[in-house]
Amino acid sequence: MPDNYPCLLVGDFNLMRRPENRNRPGGDVNDMFLFNEALSSLGVVELPLLWKKFTWSNKQNPPLLERLDWFFTSAEWTMLFPETTVSTLSMETSDHVPCLITATTNVPKGGIFRFENYLMEHDDFLGVVQHGWSMPTPHFDKAKVITTKFKNLRRVIKAWQTHLSSLKMNIANVKLILTFVSLLEEFRDLTVEEWNFRTLIEEKLLFLLKQQRIYWKQRGTIKWATKGDAGTKIFHAHATIKHRRNFITSLLNSDNTS
Incomplete structure (x- = not known):
């Protein structure tokens, strides 16, 4: 052997x-x-x-x-x-x-930070960025200062991102509430409070769908994504194709054998 x-x-x-x-x-x-x-x-x-x-x-x-x-x-x-x-x-x-x-292996992988563009639409985003950027740095060299600031910003945004609710789950919950209100309307007229509540929920759904469109645009790297509807299958397909292209299926030795 x-x-x-x-x-x-x-x-x-x-x-x-x-x-x-x-x-x-x-x-x-x-x-x-x-x-x-x-x-x-x-x-x-x-x-x-x-x-x-x-x-x-x-x-x-x-x-x-x-x-x-x-x-x-x-x-x-x-x-x-x-x-x-x-x-x-x-x-x-x-x-x-x-x-x-x-034959399998579980090689531990470090947590990779990936900034999601749709987070910029969040109401608290600017406050989080300001907090991370204004954190004190122990360096005097300007290059080290700017590097440390970006590391602090990444750490703060990553920690804040873990406490946010799932975008997919939020959309599903909002749609479920709208479905319930629509069923309620079939049996009786909505009150003024219920009518206003549905309007607010619809606005919330539009806001979440906008974030979802930004999410899939970033995943699929499609420049014309803004012309489509939110969460259409084409965005999912392009994102899947991109993932497959980045996936390593085999490696070759120096003699071109896998």
């Missing part, structure tokens, strides 16, 4: 590692010893088998069950894909149990 290279070793070895790898007493202890010694010299790590203990059956009554299928990884593979697992599926016509290997 090459050094410093991620490897996954899979196969029906027709060998066992321990006597308990079969449901009846038996098995060649010398073969077990040689098999384990070979694995030790390779420096591989055994992947645990989930759900079932044995992977082969002689399909007789009573059956002989054995663990003959094994899965190993190199140390480099374990570092790259620490959550690699092997799970068993249901045995059908074969005498071997199908096994499914899942």
